[in-house]
Amino acid sequence: MTSASSADQRLLSDAHIKVRHSKVHGNGVFAARKIPAGARIIEYQGKRISEKQAEKRFGQDPDNPHHTFFFSLESGKLIDGGDDGNDARWINHSCEPNCEAQEEKGRVYISALRDIMRGEELNYDYGLVIDEKMSKALKKAYACRCGSEACRGTMLAVKKKKKKKAAKKADSARNRKAEGKGKAKAKDKPKSRDKKEKKKTDKKTDKKTDKQAA
Numbered sequence: 001m002t003s004a005s006s007a008d009q010r011l012l013s014d015a016h017i018k019v020r021h022s023k024v025h026g027n028g029v030f031a032a033r034k035i036p037a038g039a040r041i042i043e044y045q046g047k048r049i050s051e052k053q054a055e056k057r058f059g060q061d062p063d064n065p066h067h068t069f070f071f072s073l074e075s076g077k078l079i080d081g082g083d084d085g086n087d088a089r090w091i092n093h094s095c096e097p098n099c100e101a102q103e104e105k106g107r108v109y110i111s112a113l114r115d116i117m118r119g120e121e122l123n124y125d126y127g128l129v130i131d132e133k134m135s136k137a138l139k140k141a142y143a144c145r146c147g148s149e150a151c152r153g154t155m156l157a158v159k160k161k162k163k164k165k166a167a168k169k170a171d172s173a174r175n176r177k178a179e180g181k182g183k184a185k186a187k188d189k190p191k192s193r194d195k196k197e198k199k200k201t202d203k204k205t206d207k208k209t210d211k212q213a214a
């Protein structure tokens with residue numbers, strides 16, 4: 001990871017983003033200054049692991065059995081953002097995202113789909129693809145709280161979509177996220193925090209009942 005991407009496009013500096021509590025879920029990544037459409041914002045870093053390793057790592061947290069920071073690569077390997085990862089792992093999912101994840105030569109970059117104003121939360125469509133059969137419980141476990149008008153209610157990919165695009169970064173964790181706070185530059189508190197916090201607690205309860213879905 002010494003040289004930057006062989007690609008022509010350079011990454012924006014760290015000064016463009018900051019991590020703080022998100023009203024969508026746990027930590028989020030926010031634009032600290034305007035980010036122009038097309039800009040490559042951050043690389044999704046983490047240890048490269050095989051599918052087998054991923055299986056072993058999956059579900060290790062009994063309170064959050066669906067939580068991982070996995071990102072599926074076209075090769076079948078995965079990036080575990082929870083292992084040697086960076087702030088990219090805090091980017092939340094949205095069904096109507098302002099960013100997208102692009103894979104290039106085995107590396108993944110988060111790029112702006114449109115101009116993003118200072119203070120906006122960054123997000124991309126995880127389009128999670130999982131091997132388990134779709135069920136109500138699963139849908140619930142991967143429930144989406146993005147709040148966009150186009151919200152499909154789940155972070156899981158719609159079947160008809162191209163599977164390759166799948167970012168297998170499963171439900172970002174509550175527990176893990178709390179741990180990550182040390183690293184995160186969590187300085188600002190969003191104003192609507194209290195309101196949403198409540199919502200989050202409700203969901204949490206829902207989720208617990210769904211554990212057997214794992």
Ligand SMILES: [Zn+2]
Pocket residue numbers: 094095096144145146147148150151152153154
């Ligand atoms: Zn949504």
